[in-house]
Structures are given as structure tokens and as C-alpha cells.
Amino acid sequence: MVTTIQIKEDTKSTLTQMKLFERETYNDVLERLIEDVHELNDETKKEIESAINEIKSGKYITHEKLAEEMGF
Structure with a gap:
């Protein structure tokens, strides 16, 4: 079944820019996009949250x- 949805012009523009071809x-x-969202399981979400907290607390290196440090 095919249906029509209404979206804002800027949303359509963003979708156009996201096309791979x-x-x-x-x-x-x-x-x-929906598949990408579903791939974020609970463990991945916890890892992301942990990483964000580490960055906020200053536990990172540029x-x-x-x-x-590696001599490059």
C-alpha cells in the first residue's frame, strides 16, 4: 500500500541531502534511517551514555x- 505524507520543505530538503544516490x-x-535507529540496542545505548559521561568529566584525549604522544 502506498500513501502520501505531509512534511515540511526543510525536512524534504534534508531527506534529499541524505540520499546515497x-x-x-x-x-x-x-x-x-529507521533501520539505523533499531540497530541501537540497549547495550549500545549504555555504551554511548557512558562515553558521553566520560567526555563531560574530562576523561578523553584529543x-x-x-x-x-605517539610521535606523529
């Missing part, structure tokens, strides 16, 4: 600092 349909783009 010119002839990809908006339905394909939306299905890809690319520049890492490169310096």
Missing part, C-alpha cells in the same frame, strides 16, 4: 595530543 527514493532513505 540520486535515484534513491524517499521511502528508501526513511527505511534506512587527536592532536594522541598524535603528539
Whole structure:
């Protein structure tokens, strides 16, 4: 079954920019996005939350600092 939905013009523009190739349909783009969301299982969400907390608490190293430490 095919249906029509109303979206804002800027949303349509964003979907257009997200196409992997010119002839990809908006339905394909939306299905890809939905699949990506479903792939975030509970464990992945916990890992993301943990990483965000580490960054907020200052437990990270910049690319520049890492490169310096590794001698690049």
C-alpha cells in the first residue's frame, strides 16, 4: 500500500541531502534511517551514555595530543 505524507520543505530538503544516490527514493532513505535507529540496542545505548559521561568529566584525549604522544 502506498500513501502520501505531509512534511515540511526543510525536512524534504534534508531527506534529499541524505540520499546515497540520486535515484534513491524517499521511502528508501526513511527505511534506512529507521533501520539505523533499531540497530541501537540497549547495550549500545549504555555504551554511548557512558562515553558521553566520560567526555563531560574530562576523561578523553584529543587527536592532536594522541598524535603528539605517539610521535606523529
